Amino acid sequence: MYSVIRTVFKEEHEMFRQSIKDFIAREISPYNAEWEKNKMVSRESWKKLGDNGFLCIQAPEEYGGLNIQDFRYNAILVEELGLSGCSGPAIGYPLHNDIVFPYIMHYGTKEAKAKYIPGMISGDLISAVAMTEPGAGSDLQAIRSTAVDKGDHYLINGSKTFITNGYLADVVVVAAKTDPKLGAKGISLFVLDKNMEGFSKGVPFEKVGLHAQDTCELFFEDVKVPKENLLGKLGEGFKYLMTELAQERLIVGLAAIALAESAFLSTLAYVQERKAFGKSISDFQNTRFKLAEMGAKLEQGRMYADQLVALHNDKKVDSAMASSAKYLLTELQCWVSDECVQLHGGYGYMWEYPVARAFADARVQRIYAGTNEIMKELIVRKLLK
Ligand SMILES: Cc1cc2nc3c(=O)[nH]c(=O)nc-3n(C[C@H](O)[C@H](O)[C@H](O)COP(=O)(O)OP(=O)(O)OC[C@H]3O[C@@H](n4cnc5c(N)ncnc54)[C@H](O)[C@@H]3O)c2cc1C
Structure with missing residues (x-):
């Protein structure tokens, strides 16, 4: 038998682990093969995660969150999804919880938090983060998407590729150049939502693996982004x-x-x-x-x-x-x-x-x-x- 002595998790974590295990056995594993064929998990699965309190658990109560500031719970969700072998879900759900949510929570304006975080907790809003472009992956400073200050909004143009959760995403954190002359210091982050005019998506890629993951391209053509959707300070995105x-x-x-x-x-x-x-x-x-x-x-x-x-x-x-x-x-x-x-x-x-x-x-x-x-x-x- 393969077993490892573990000292990091306490009784309350193990109770949480059991509830996740039961949830995965009931709501994830039986559907994974179907999701692989569809190239994405179901929207319904996100809602069920939200209903069970498994999304953005660090979020403060004022947004409808559980305000649990203990990373061990996040780690348990990742671990149990991984152990289930359902790799698409094991990558897509934690990306929302542990990668996109922190950007909005840590750097979002009051307006952006109020607009997006409650839906991210409930599973009504699915999120993604878009840094990579066709011409810039490892070399992030070389991104070419631009955000131009138009007084009462930013105008975003460009494209992104290989975006995890991209096809289903309602909310996307996007890196764009606000001052192309400044290199890394000219990069800023914005929250875009799929309803913004000029924001479109490609179809999910045919990948070697992670078939239940809706990885796709995103396109921005004169997307008007309200000023309050800038994350943190201008030029501090990198x-x-x-x-x-x-x-x-x-x-x-x-x-x-x-x-x-x-x-x-x-x-x-x-x-x-x-x-x-x-x-x-x-x-x-x-x-x-x-x-x-x-x-x-x-x-x-x-x-x-x-x-x-x-x-x-x-x-x-x-x-x-x-x-x-x-x-x-x-x-x-x-x-x-x-x-x-x-x-x-x-x-x-x-x-x-x-x-x-x-x-x-x-x-x-x-x-x-x-x-x-x-x-x-x-x-x-x-x-x-
Ligand atoms: C399934 C999938 C999901 C993804 N999800 C997301 C996502 O959600 N959001 C997002 O923004 N991006 C995402 N990506 C993009 C991913 O982060 C990039 O593919 C990755 O950073 C590599 O960039 P690249 O593909 O442009 O490769 P390149 O940067 O062109 O690299 C090609 C090769 O050159 C090597 N190389 C490059 N620079 C150096 C260097 N300085 N020293 C040594 N070797 C170097 C690389 O290691 C690699 O072996 C995803 C990609 C995939 C395949």
Whole structure:
């Protein structure tokens, strides 16, 4: 049996975990295959998450939130979604909770918070964050979308690509240049909503994995954005991105370890059932050694992830630490899912087997939220300081 001693979570967290587990078993897992075919989760699932109090739990009561300032609950939601193997939901829901919501909560004007946060809590409003453009991914300073001050509003033009939750999104945090001459200091963040004239979307991309995720392009053609939809101060967008990306990278790392554990658990069951040469696959020394290697590294990864959750709860995880977490845990996920496919033989390559999906879904984890090469840049910058 694969099990890890855990000290970070208390009784109240475990009760929350059980309610999430029950919810996932009832409302997520049975629908995941259908969502993969549709290239998106259902809108209804967002509403159900909201009805059960699983969205934006940090939000203050004045917006209808639970005001729970304990990151361990966020981590449990990510972990349980990951363990369920439903990777689309494991990425899309936390992106709303732990990545987009903080931008609006931390930097939004009173008007923007009042307009968007109640709907984000209830699941009526689905959110996304749009930084990447066709010509600018790793090199964010090279974005070309512009926001021009027109006195009583900003006029936004440009396009974004690869946007998670993009097709369903009602609310999108968008990075645009407010002063193209200033490089990073010329970037600002805005909240756009899908009803704004000139805002349109592409169809969801055909991706290698994460099939239940509605990743798409967004287009802005003379979109009039009210002044109160500017996040924070003009020209400080890049700074805000660098601050908030630490939690995004930690979340990707937490999803990675849970998705890896999910692939490993299904493989543990499979190798004991499957027979070859008159014995179980698990009787071969190679299989036993592979399982031991994976079990040991997953235990190490899980303890590391738990420690990061505790540290982040105390606001002690900096950019380099979050980058290390994203880098190490996503590399672990990719290695584990590849080994798990091998232990399944040909069945591991069949989409109906969870391990085939785990393999396809894992790959992108090393690419988004900053590629692992960019993570190494951020890690070494701190080392050489
Ligand atoms: C499924 C999916 C979902 C996504 N969701 C979102 C989202 O919700 N919002 C959003 O804004 N973006 C999103 N992205 C975009 C993602 O963050 C970018 O794809 C990523 O940052 C890499 O940018 P790029 O694709 O332009 O690659 P490039 O930047 O062109 O990189 C190509 C290669 O060059 C390497 N490279 C680049 N610069 C350096 C360097 N300085 N040193 C060493 N190597 C370097 C990279 O590591 C990579 O291997 C998503 C992408 C995918 C695939």
